[in-house]
Amino acid sequence: MLTYSEVIVLRDKLASGEIGLESAQAQYWKDFKEGQKSWHTKDWKERRSEMIKDKCEICSSKDTLTLQHRSHPKKYSEYLSDVTRAYAEEYRNTNPVIDKYEFTTYVLKKYDYVPIPFCPNCKWSNPYERVRKIPKYRCLGCRHEFDNPVYKSVDELISIFYENEEALEVRDKCFVSKEWRNKNNLSNIRYWLQRDRARNKDAETIGKEAFLLYLNDSIQYLSFDDTITACKKCAFNFDINKMELCPKCNQYYKGLQYPTCIQCLPEEKRKAALESIEFGKDWREMHRELGID
Ligand SMILES: [Zn+2]
Ligand SMILES: [Zn+2]
Ligand SMILES: [Zn+2]
Structure with a gap:
């Protein structure tokens, strides 16, 4: 595990471009496990003993003093999704139009379509299904009663979406992600497509930006800047009972x-x-x- 000053050197080298993202991550994570205690290292112990005061800063007691952090660093994965989201937003704003054919291909590749019934008379979906009465369905929009609902194909839905994103027919979340098993409508799927594209296009930049934020956070944590010396009782109340x-x-x-x-x-x-x-x-x-x- 790197020492405080080694992390600073690493951060500066990555920021200036002297080393690449892959190499920086390899150096930082060499024999590092998320959640591993940095206070087991010699560097940590030495610097801690310089920072800790001789009495509790809350109640002045001298009983078993510890150095408490007021905040804890975020995980790299959290920074990565924050930065990815920002780049996706940027991509959406600069590339609002997606080729219809490419969009269709993406939908079919990544989602299972679960068709939902429509009223044959209007644009409402999911008519009320009656157990005993005939005809079996009753539209909640136009009150039309019927036996055979209409189903739309993926192509039909996408065409409607390209004409009017707000159309009633494309609001239902009838696409199930093959990877995540969650339900989406076409507007949701377009967001994920744009996010995927932004991520692929700027993978290196996004990774670097997120990793720099993560390193800065770690440096801040290791610096003991935002700490307070607390006795056993105050530390317990602070950490466990907030x-x-x-x-x-x-x-x-x-x-x-x-x-x-x-x-x-x-x-x-x-x-x-x-x-x-x-x-x-x-x-x-x-x-x-x-x-x-
Ligand atoms: Zn009081
Ligand atoms: Zn105290
Ligand atoms: Zn209807």
């Missing part, structure tokens, strides 16, 4: 998302908060007694 000491009273803990602890809330709000906590306790108690818990 709580920190209330800045107003410095006595009770509060959720990270709240400005103060419950005790320090204005009278009205405190009452409401305490009542909802009591209610939660009663609720859990009842569940325990009933054996639902």
Whole structure:
């Protein structure tokens, strides 16, 4: 695993083009597993001991001090999909028109078409199916009653889509992705086609941009910049309970998302908060007694 300064050198070499993406990734991920603890390395331990303060920055206790990160880095795959999405948007804006034949080929190759019934009288799909009455179907759009619904071919649907993307007939998600098994309509499929194309066209650029963001994040994490020295109790509350000491009273803990602890809330709000906590306790108690818990 690379040390802090080695990651910085790697990032700079990749950014300047001195090394390529493949080589940078190979160096960074050599004997690296996602989730592996960087604090097992010697470099980490040494730099940590320089950063850690001699007392808890929250409550001033000296009991088992740890260095807590306030934020955690994103995964490379998360950056990759963020950047890919941005490039797909860009591609969509600059290439709004797709050849109809190419689109049809893409649809047939990647999706299973599951035809849905249409009313023979209007453009509504999925007529109401009656169990006992004859004729069997009743259109929810025009109230026409009929025995034989109409089905449309993929070509027909695509032609309608090319004439009017908003047409009623092309709204149903009747295409099932062969790869992901999720349902799509033609408009969804066009998005995935554009995303695929953007990704293939700019694969190297997208990968590099995402990897640079990822490296910067890792550098930020390894720098200990956004850390706080915490005692055992405060660290536990911070990490597990998402709580920190209330800045107003410095006595009770509060959720990270709240400005103060419950005790320090204005009278009205405190009452409401305490009542909802009591209610939660009663609720859990009842569940325990009933054996639902
Ligand atoms: Zn503390
Ligand atoms: Zn109808
Ligand atoms: Zn307080």
